[in-house]
Each structure stands twice: as C-alpha cells, then as structure tokens.
C-alpha cells in the first residue's frame with residue numbers, strides 16, 4: 444500500500460471471488476490497500492486466493508457464500524463486520540452466463556436460474572451491505588452488470604433481462620441512500636476473458652471472432668481491466684458519482 448492507494452484499509456466484500464473478474468478484483472483491491480473479504484461457493488479456491496493475498500502482505504479472509512441464499516448473504520456481511528468492525532465497500536460480482544439459445548427455445552429453468560443468481564443474488568447482498576454501512580455512516584457499492592444490461596446481445600434473453608435488472612437495483616439503491624453516505628454504481632463489462640466466456644466460446648465456434656469484430660477495440664477485456672474500474676468507483680476518488688453505470692467495453696455500447 445502507498446499513500447496513493449485507492450482503497451486504504453477499506454473493508455471490502457467481493458462476491459464471486461473464486462474466479463474471473465471477482466478474483467482479479469480481489470487482487471486489485473488488495474494491492475490498493477483494501478482488507479478483502481472473499482465470498483463465493485468454492486472453498487478450496489477462496490482459501491488459495493486468501494493465502495496468496497496474505498502472503499503478499501494483504502489482509503484477506505473468506506466466507507463460503509451462495510448469494511442466492513439470503514442467510515448466506517447476511518452471514519457474509521456479518522463475517523466482515525465481526526472480523527473487521529465495519530463494511531466499507533462491496534463489489535457484487537457473482538453471476539453466471541447461462542445458455543446462448545434463441546428465446547423461444549430456452550427452457551424456463553434457464554430463466555429461473557439466471558434470475559436467481561444474477562438478480563436475487565445482488566438483491567440479497569445489497570440489502571445486508573446497506574444495513575451494515577448505515578451503522579457506520581456510509582460506504583460504496585459496485586454491482587457487476589454487463590453491456591447486456593444496456594443493450595441486447597444475441598441469444599441471451601434471460602441474461603439481458605437480469606443485467607438490466609441489476610442496473611435497476613443500482614439506481615434504486617443509489618437514489619434511496621445517497622443522503623446517508625452510501626454510493627451505489629455499476630460496471631458494465633464487455634466480453635471479458637473468464638470461465639463464463641471460455642464456456643461460451645467452447646460451445647459456440649466462431650463466437651469469439653464475432654464478438655471481437657463487434658467491438659471497436661477489436662478484442663476482449665482482461666478481468667483486471669474491469670477490476671480497475673470497480674476499484675476506482677469504490678474509492679474515495681469518485682465521491683460525486685452515484686447511480687452511474689460505467690461501460691468497460693472497448694467502445695461496444697458507444698457504437
């Protein structure tokens with residue numbers, strides 16, 4: 444940590460921290476001085492990441508969490524507060540991609556699963572995070588939406604609907620709690636190299652080239668590029684930003 448660090452000592456919860464953007468965020472936040480609490484379902488991965496960050500001199504701990512379970516979301520926040528006395532920041536990142544299938548062929552179960560994880564999961568965490576932050580006079584929250592929260596992407600209707608809903612929750616929370624010192628923003632990543640996209644690209648030959656062709660910068664993002672934007676939005680360097688959705692997408696939604 445340096446005097447220029449973005450998140451000095453900030454107790455920061457990261458959901459979906461076991462891989463992809465969440466794991467990259469944990470590393471970036473820890474480098475920026477945060478005390479990170481890693482929350483996801485896979486304990487082996489959380490333990491390995493917490494050990495990696497601790498070995499680098501950071502403060503990191505983990506709590507096994509399924510964000511679809513309200514009790515798990517409450518426990519994750521309680522864990523942070525019991526361990527560090529407060530919750531300053533949270534990155535609600537856990538989510539799944541789901542099938543890429545035309546809408547009329549998609550199973551109802553796909554819709555339910557995506558809504559449960561990508562929307563109810565954010566809802567569950569957000570409410571407990573806000574409660575904790577109200578106890579200490581405020582905090583910052585970033586929800587991970589997607590460019591699919593701003594525009595349609597093909598053959599992913601439940602995902603598009605879910606990520607639009609995440610922006611709705613972001614705006615509602617930002618509006619409700621602005622006077623109590625809580626800022627709530629969202630990042631909207633473009634296609635980012637992670638387990639979600641590896642699975643999509645494996646199952647859909649040619650999709651990666653198509654996505655690159657649709658992106659002005661002509662490439663996908665590294666998970667760290669999303670994490671850097673989230674770190675800044677969570678930090679005290681963006682004090683007048685709330686209810687904002689920041690595309691981090693190589694120009695995709697600007698076209």
Ligand SMILES: NC(=O)c1ccc[n+]([C@@H]2O[C@H](COP(=O)([O-])OP(=O)(O)OC[C@H]3O[C@@H](n4cnc5c(N)ncnc54)[C@H](O)[C@@H]3O)[C@@H](O)[C@H]2O)c1
Pocket residue numbers: 458459460461462463464465482483484485508509510511536537538539540560564587588589590631632633634635636637638639640666
């Ligand atoms: N990769 C992309 O192109 C992209 C683009 C836009 C938005 N996003 C969003 O970024 C977020 C992270 O995805 P990623 O790309 O890093 O993929 P990823 O699969 O590597 O990471 C998703 C993480 O969420 C966790 N998770 C899933 N369901 C969970 C649950 N019920 N409880 C707790 N944790 C759960 C997974 O275990 C994993 O740690 C997601 O919300 C995704 O929708 C990704």
